[in-house]
Amino acid sequence: MEKIPRQKMPMQDPKERIKNFSSVALGYTKEQAILEAKRCIQCKKPTCMKGCPVEVNIPGFIKKIAEGDFESAVKILKEKNNLPAICGRVCPQETQCEIVCILGKKGEPVAIGRLERFAADWEKKNSTQNTVHSIQIENGQKIKIAVVGSGPAGLTCAADLAKMGYKVTMFESLHLPGGVLMYGIPEFRLPKEIVNYEVDYIKSLGIEIKYNMVISKTKTIQDLFDEGYKAIFIGTGAGLPQFLGIPGENLKSIYSANEYLTRINFMKAYKFPEYDTPVKIGKKVAVIGAGNVAMDSARVSLRLGAEEVYIVYRRSEKEMPARLEEIENAKEEGVKFFLLTAPIRFIGDNENNVTKIECIKMELGDPDASGRRRPIPIKNSEFTMEVDTVVMAIGQSPNPLVPKTIPGLQVGKHGNIITDEKTGATNIPGIFAGGDIATGAATVIDAMGAGKRAARSIDEYVKKVTSNG
Amino acid sequence: MYKILEKTVASTGVNKFVISAPDISKKILPGQFIILRLHEKGERIPITVADKNVAEGTITLYIQEVGKTTIELGRLKSGDSILDVVGPLGIASHIEKFGTVICIAGGVGTAVIYPIAKALKEKGNKVITILGARSKSLIILEDEMKRISDEFYIATDDGSYGEKGFVSDVLNKIISKSGDIPAANIVYAIGPIPMMKVVSGITKQHNLKTIVSLNPVMVDGTGMCGACRVTVGGTTRFTCVEGPDFDGHLVDWAELISRLSTFKGKEKESLDHSCKLPK
Numbered sequence: 001m002e003k004i005p006r007q008k009m010p011m012q013d014p015k016e017r018i019k020n021f022s023s024v025a026l027g028y029t030k031e032q033a034i035l036e037a038k039r040c041i042q043c044k045k046p047t048c049m050k051g052c053p054v055e056v057n058i059p060g061f062i063k064k065i066a067e068g069d070f071e072s073a074v075k076i077l078k079e080k081n082n083l084p085a086i087c088g089r090v091c092p093q094e095t096q097c098e099i100v101c102i103l104g105k106k107g108e109p110v111a112i113g114r115l116e117r118f119a120a121d122w123e124k125k126n127s128t129q130n131t132v133h134s135i136q137i138e139n140g141q142k143i144k145i146a147v148v149g150s151g152p153a154g155l156t157c158a159a160d161l162a163k164m165g166y167k168v169t170m171f172e173s174l175h176l177p178g179g180v181l182m183y184g185i186p187e188f189r190l191p192k193e194i195v196n197y198e199v200d201y202i203k204s205l206g207i208e209i210k211y212n213m214v215i216s217k218t219k220t221i222q223d224l225f226d227e228g229y230k231a232i233f234i235g236t237g238a239g240l241p242q243f244l245g246i247p248g249e250n251l252k253s254i255y256s257a258n259e260y261l262t263r264i265n266f267m268k269a270y271k272f273p274e275y276d277t278p279v280k281i282g283k284k285v286a287v288i289g290a291g292n293v294a295m296d297s298a299r300v301s302l303r304l305g306a307e308e309v310y311i312v313y314r315r316s317e318k319e320m321p322a323r324l325e326e327i328e329n330a331k332e333e334g335v336k337f338f339l340l341t342a343p344i345r346f347i348g349d350n351e352n353n354v355t356k357i358e359c360i361k362m363e364l365g366d367p368d369a370s371g372r373r374r375p376i377p378i379k380n381s382e383f384t385m386e387v388d389t390v391v392m393a394i395g396q397s398p399n400p401l402v403p404k405t406i407p408g409l410q411v412g413k414h415g416n417i418i419t420d421e422k423t424g425a426t427n428i429p430g431i432f433a434g435g436d437i438a439t440g441a442a443t444v445i446d447a448m449g450a451g452k453r454a455a456r457s458i459d460e461y462v463k464k465v466t467s468n469g
Numbered sequence: 470m471y472k473i474l475e476k477t478v479a480s481t482g483v484n485k486f487v488i489s490a491p492d493i494s495k496k497i498l499p500g501q502f503i504i505l506r507l508h509e510k511g512e513r514i515p516i517t518v519a520d521k522n523v524a525e526g527t528i529t530l531y532i533q534e535v536g537k538t539t540i541e542l543g544r545l546k547s548g549d550s551i552l553d554v555v556g557p558l559g560i561a562s563h564i565e566k567f568g569t570v571i572c573i574a575g576g577v578g579t580a581v582i583y584p585i586a587k588a589l590k591e592k593g594n595k596v597i598t599i600l601g602a603r604s605k606s607l608i609i610l611e612d613e614m615k616r617i618s619d620e621f622y623i624a625t626d627d628g629s630y631g632e633k634g635f636v637s638d639v640l641n642k643i644i645s646k647s648g649d650i651p652a653a654n655i656v657y658a659i660g661p662i663p664m665m666k667v668v669s670g671i672t673k674q675h676n677l678k679t680i681v682s683l684n685p686v687m688v689d690g691t692g693m694c695g696a697c698r699v700t701v702g703g704t705t706r707f708t709c710v711e712g713p714d715f716d717g718h719l720v721d722w723a724e725l726i727s728r729l730s731t732f733k734g735k736e737k738e739s740l741d742h743s744c745k746l747p748k
Contacts, residue, residue, distance in 0.1 A: 173691050175506060175513075175553040212555035214691055218492050239693035243705065250698055250705060250724055252731045259694035267512060267688070273742035276512035276537060277688075278735030352727035401692060401710065 006108040007036040014332040018302045021187040021270055024329060025089075030068075033118040037066035040110045043102055048112060051097040053449030054087075054156070056080045058097060058112055065115055071127065073119040081116075082159035083152065083198045083448065085124065086181060088117025089190050091445045092323050124197055142167060143462055146229040148215045148402060151179020152444045153235035153435025155202050156451030157458075162205035164459050169229070171213040176266065179237055181444070183266035184258075186296050188303070189326075192265075216405040221431065230465065231430045231458045234417060235451060238436035239399040243392055244288070248346030251354040253280060257293045257393035264300050282388025283307045286357055288343060289393035290320040295327060297391040298335045309335045310385070314342040314362050314375040340364070342375065344382070346390065356384045396441045406431070416440055424454030425461070432458055470550040471505075474527060481606040482534045483577055484543050491526030493518075493556045499584035500562030500682065500714055503528065504690040506553040507541055514538050515687045517713070518556070519580035519610070528554075531580035531609055537739045558690045559713050562680070564588045567654040569595040571643065572618075573636050573668055575660020576602055579610045581682055582659045589657075590617040597653065598622065599639045601664065605630035636660075637667045644675055651677060658717060662726055669717030679717035683708050685728060700724050 010026040011017075017024050028036065040062045048058045057076050064073035077084045091097075093113035101109035143166050147158045150172040158168045176182050178195045203209065213219065215236075224232055241256035243249050255263075260279070263269040267277035285301040287294045290313035301309045311330070313320060316339050320327060331337075340362040347356040361381035364373035398416040403409055410418040410427040417426055417433040424432040434450030436442055475487035493503060502517040520529035534540045545551075562585045570589050574582040579600055590596045598618040602608045603626045615621050622639045623631025632639060644652045656679040658668040665681040672679040685697040685708050692710035699708055700721035706712065 173555065174689065175555070212553050213492075214555060214558065217557055218496060218555070239691075241693065241695050243695065245705075250700060250728065252727060256695040259688055259696045262688055262694055268510075272735065273739045275510045276739055278512075278732045278739065280732060280735060351730075352724070399691075399693060 003107075004035055004039050006039065006111055007032045007114070009111075009114055014329075014334070017188065018299075018333050021303055023191055024188050027121055028114055028118045030122075033065055033115060034068060036111050037062045037115055039103065040066070041102065047100040047102060048097045048110075051100040053096065053445050054081050054452050056097075056116070061119060062110065062112070062115055065119060070119055070122045074123040074127070077116060077119055080452075081448075082156050082202060084116050085120035085194045086152070086190065086198055087445055087448070088113050088115075088120055089194070090181075090185060092443060094324060096445065124194075143466065144169065144227075144229045145458060145462070146171060146224045146232045147235065148221075148232060149173075149179060149235040149237060149435075149437075150177040150199075150209055151235055151237050151435065151447065152181060153237075153437075153447035153451040153454075154179070154233065155199065156448040157233045157235065157434065157455045158207050158451075159202050159205055160452055160455035161458060162202075162207050164455070166459075166462070168207045170207060170209045171215050171219070171224075172209060172211050173214040174266070175211050177209055177211075179235075183262045184293065184296070186261070186265050186300050187270075188299070189296065214401070216402050221402070221406050225430065230462050231432065233424070233451070233454050233458060234402055234426075234431065234433040234437055235435045235447070236399050236402045236437045237447075238396040238441040240397040240415070241392065242395045242397060244343065244394065246343060246345050248348060248354070249392075251346050251348040252352050253282065253354050253388060254346060254390040254392065257287075257289070257297045257391050258396065260297055260391045261293070261300070264304070270300070270304060279304070280389075281306055284310070284387045285389040285391065286310045286312050286385065286387040287391045287393055288312050289395070290315075290322055290327075291393060291395070292322045292326055293396075294391075294393035295322045295330045295335075297393050298330055299333060301389070301391070302333055302335070306389070310338050310387070311335055312338045312341050312343060312357070312359065312385075314340065315372060316340055316364060319372045338385070340375065342377065347384070354387060354390055356386055357390065358382060358384050396436075398437045398440060403437070414440055422453060423457035424450060425457060430461065430465075432461075470552060471554040472550050473545055473547055476545060476547045476549075479531055479609045483607070483609055484532050484534070485609075486530045486532065486542075486545075487522075487527050488530065488551065488554060489526055490528050490554050490556075493554065494521045494523050494526050494528050497521055497528060497557035498561035499564065499588045500581075501557035501559045502690075502713065503530075503554050503556030504558060504687065505551050505555075507538060507545075508552050511541075511552065512538055513553075513688060513690070515558070515684075515690055515709070517581040517682065519583055521584075531577055533577040536736050537743045540740070541743065555690070558709055560711065562588070562657075562682075562714050564592055566592045567594055569597065569653040571597045571599065571640070571653040571656045572614075573599045573640060573656065573658040573660070573664075574601065574614075575636060575664040576607060577609065578660030578664075578682075579608070579614065582657060583610050583613055585657055585659075586614065587617050595619045597643065599624065599636045599643075600631075601625070601636035601639075601660065602630075603627065635667070636664060637671055640668060640671055644671070644677075651675070653677060655680065656717075657681075662722065662729070665717060666720075666722040669720070669722075673718045680714050681717040681720060682713045683715055683720065683725065684713070685725060686731065699728075 061076040098109040268275040269279035362375040435447030697708040702719035
């Protein structure tokens, strides 16, 4: 029997796709999904599951796809993962479940993420009723739990708590749910229709989401306890943009990636003036940084008509934190890479518009604390590049708004909430936290894993305090 | 949805809205602001809250028609709703017993200074108020401000009401009249940027501490994007979470003015686009 090759993901042509905001990856066909699922050898002790932060029964759902029983595949997925259509699109499977797939040792691993996406998309298209009906919600959701922030950590925690029978209310500061799923990741990578669909599923578990609620301002954490919430999960993310602190950073048309992507994705500035929020981009856009946020910023710039888009990164290609797939997509679309290059100042015209970046070339020294080789400036290697828009994508810190207003809460030196990694418990009884607010900027699936663990320990905590009277 | 309980025209081009927002009403303090979004396709704009009624769960806003969103707001009537209102945002103004306080307001800035002046008065300060506007028809909250002021002045650019000239002219007079004694312990100046800049320039010469309320471009208003960044005393600050009040003597006014012009072309395009829409 001839070996089945790993099925390729059908993609929009790069020349066409940079003219629109539609999905780049089109998803497996039914036939492709079944073929790919048949590649899985159904290990007795599946190593892939150890790589999944939310503990999905991977061989289980893949077996159902191989059998053509897609409905059962979705049910198995949703036992553990509340947001499969999202995870199948944005998880870095290559460093999680797929890296530990046995097939990967001698060839290519099973395309777990693509299969997950296929199953979730199939449900959206074909199932008249969301698989919520397969989940038995315990009666009498009476004990109130508050979840602050409706990003991946909060959504996961809330869904698991609702499934355990709690009455969950989520508090979101913005006017739409999803956190980074909505404001950060662009439409062509994660359609907002998919996010809405997944959030609707979460709501169908009996969860209420209250928008325009800036916890710490509109209500404090103490107010929530006073209103009868027995425990509070804080999942407010790493929404504080970092800047370099170099001269000229406040010139016009220098954006943080958060501002840039929020305008474009969240406020739909790419549809201006149909939508009211503007965004201004020039012909030559430089994005500083090389993580996923940088790739997203570069790729939206192309779609908004920039003629040249540069990634400026102080280390080499090997150290780039973005997913390989995103880097490849960016290259195919024509993004140019200035590696081992760091900005030292921004230069503007007499109206304070940014016109140039003065950069310096770098070489790599010994590894630093992060294990990546430290960039060292090369003397007299300064040069200038002409740009008219700059996007700073050099990372985000935990958002200090909530932690700053909780008296006595233990906070790390980067403003992150200190938690017990296994339980998500903070030093204050009844307050739990997880996701980027605890770890600093990480991945969507890590945040979901943290939300899942916190839900479990919130359940234990609430049972303990309620049984003590 | 946030219901408009009352909408009236406060002065030429300025509308007054009383909006039902009980959570915000309960918490908001002088100097803080809200962000609103009119409808699904709307943008988020920051507006400082002029007054509140906690018992009725309302907040009061004065909004000048200056572009697409504020003109669209002006078309709304009592009984209509605003899709999103979020707040209170920003840090409340610092209120304590300073002694004598000069409160200077220009145009719709009067709505911003009113709750601050009222709180300063309640703390036992002597309040000297200077209101300014281009002309008489643009003055708002005159009676309210008069009621809480120990001394009260009005200046209009065209001389149609009060003294002819700028608020800075009145301020200069007050300062020169006071001779060797400082005219006040602190100055609050809120209004158009040129006015706050000029006032800060004058008070700096007299070493008279001056607080201004800045109004840069904002998107989220919760510190996650830095659109509202300003340079104060050489340091970058986010107005939405560290302001809007700052020391007027330390603000980089030129940078603020230039950053506010970033979307000028786009703003016009948006307005032109909306003019083609049926009213």
